[in-house]
Amino acid sequence: MPVAQFTFAEWLALLQHELLLLAAVFFAIGLLDELAVDASYAWLRITGRAETPRIQDDGRADQLMSGMAAVFIPAWEEDAVIGPTLAHALRSWVLDELRIYVGCYRNDAPTIASVAAIARDDDRVRIVIVGEDGPTSKAHCLNRLYRALREDEDRSQTKAHMVVLHDAEDMVDPAALALLDREIWEKDFVQLPVMALPPSHSNWIAGHYSDEFAESHAKSMVVRDALGCSVPGAGVGSAIARPMLSRLAAAHGGEPFARHSLTEDYELGQRIGALGGRGCFLRVRTAEGRLVATRSYFPSDIRSAVRQKTRWTHGIALQGWDRLGWHGKFADRWMTLRDRRGPLAAILLAVAYALVLSAVFSHILVEFGAIAPLKPSPLLQYLLVFTFAGLVWRCLMRAAFTAREYGFFQGVIAIPRILVSNIIAIMSGRRAIAAYWRTLRGAPVVWDKTDHRDHPALALEPQVAG
Numbered sequence: 001m002p003v004a005q006f007t008f009a010e011w012l013a014l015l016q017h018e019l020l021l022l023a024a025v026f027f028a029i030g031l032l033d034e035l036a037v038d039a040s041y042a043w044l045r046i047t048g049r050a051e052t053p054r055i056q057d058d059g060r061a062d063q064l065m066s067g068m069a070a071v072f073i074p075a076w077e078e079d080a081v082i083g084p085t086l087a088h089a090l091r092s093w094v095l096d097e098l099r100i101y102v103g104c105y106r107n108d109a110p111t112i113a114s115v116a117a118i119a120r121d122d123d124r125v126r127i128v129i130v131g132e133d134g135p136t137s138k139a140h141c142l143n144r145l146y147r148a149l150r151e152d153e154d155r156s157q158t159k160a161h162m163v164v165l166h167d168a169e170d171m172v173d174p175a176a177l178a179l180l181d182r183e184i185w186e187k188d189f190v191q192l193p194v195m196a197l198p199p200s201h202s203n204w205i206a207g208h209y210s211d212e213f214a215e216s217h218a219k220s221m222v223v224r225d226a227l228g229c230s231v232p233g234a235g236v237g238s239a240i241a242r243p244m245l246s247r248l249a250a251a252h253g254g255e256p257f258a259r260h261s262l263t264e265d266y267e268l269g270q271r272i273g274a275l276g277g278r279g280c281f282l283r284v285r286t287a288e289g290r291l292v293a294t295r296s297y298f299p300s301d302i303r304s305a306v307r308q309k310t311r312w313t314h315g316i317a318l319q320g321w322d323r324l325g326w327h328g329k330f331a332d333r334w335m336t337l338r339d340r341r342g343p344l345a346a347i348l349l350a351v352a353y354a355l356v357l358s359a360v361f362s363h364i365l366v367e368f369g370a371i372a373p374l375k376p377s378p379l380l381q382y383l384l385v386f387t388f389a390g391l392v393w394r395c396l397m398r399a400a401f402t403a404r405e406y407g408f409f410q411g412v413i414a415i416p417r418i419l420v421s422n423i424i425a426i427m428s429g430r431r432a433i434a435a436y437w438r439t440l441r442g443a444p445v446v447w448d449k450t451d452h453r454d455h456p457a458l459a460l461e462p463q464v465a466g
Helices: 008-046 082-092 109-119 138-156 176-183 205-226 242-251 264-274 302-324 330-339 342-367 378-406 408-440
Strands: 068-074 098-105 125-130 160-165 189-191 194-197 238-241 279-281 294-297
Touching: 008 205, 008 342, 008 378, 068 082, 068 138, 068 176, 082 098, 082 109, 098 109, 098 138, 109 125, 125 138, 138 160, 138 264, 160 176, 160 242, 189 264, 194 205, 205 279, 205 302, 205 378, 205 408, 238 242, 238 264, 242 264, 264 279, 264 302, 302 330, 302 342, 302 408, 342 408, 378 408
Parallel strands: 068 098, 068 160, 098 125, 189 279, 194 294
Antiparallel strands: 160 238, 189 238
């Protein structure tokens, strides 16, 4: 048929076919990437290298430490959660060698008051006031805590053995500090898993974080560590050897944390790897089966979830390309590519959902005889079968990893929660690209932090079953 004789409906059907072919090709590539990770993980399981070891003691850090452990907690408008965080940490880690440095801003009196109420009863907590109005950036606050630590070390003539990073809303594990203390002798950076606790009132929005962390921190990070790649920091449950922190500061003008990065925690692991430091992802269970991990609530409304994931996508995928480039061996570049695929994945997901709506519209047109059915090409048919089978496999994998940590019910609803995850990814990807464009035009990088109004320590026992 000559091109001029195509009707609008026929043009729509043709466009739909070509976009479907394009999306199917990219989804097939992404599926091959995921299958490569799955195959690597399966091999690690078969060879016993992915087995999660168990500690035989009760997991409490009430024994002597190798040296002083400094915990950094940056806080801006965290008066609702910082008290429970500190109280739980001090109760879980009964150690004289512990020092918790909490960075508060001079214009945040409620948070200062909440920290002061804890510090009055326990001298292991130190309030550090940032001498600028907040918020600046999380890394800027962390750098102020680093200077405070150095001042204390100079006065006491005693250096910390390690620095552990946590957020103001974290619920630490009783076994974490002792494990980190033992492991940091052999490594420069150690990352513990994160468990996103699904609150009962937000099984869908907050719950999708549970699915993502359950799979990522039980499979992807295990593979990454086994391949010898740089371990990205999560910003919580992250331990840095004190000498490495000094090396980072010396290499970056006295500031070990990347002040102008939205994801300074992720960049920290990459910077340590660039200096030749050795990192590891430490996944351990207690004798009774509890995963030693940092537990916390994540955003329970879509607006906050999109804001948070916008920051992650902007910082890791877009800023990371500019700030970190592409370095290392093949495995490092492969993992870096996986980290930075967020914006492209958002675009492809948006196209895929638009194609679903278009297919419904085209089916209606076919039913009314407006257009003839457009038969997909053999290549497209093969790709659709392959990607559909891959989707089923991905759903089963997601459900299995979620069920292992959170129970059968959460594993079942992890499958429909993939839709929630995809919608949030599309929205945050669009906002991240727009935010990145603004920074290219000179907009400042600010701490677009998540608001926290609830804390798991208020609802759960200190010993949380994994």
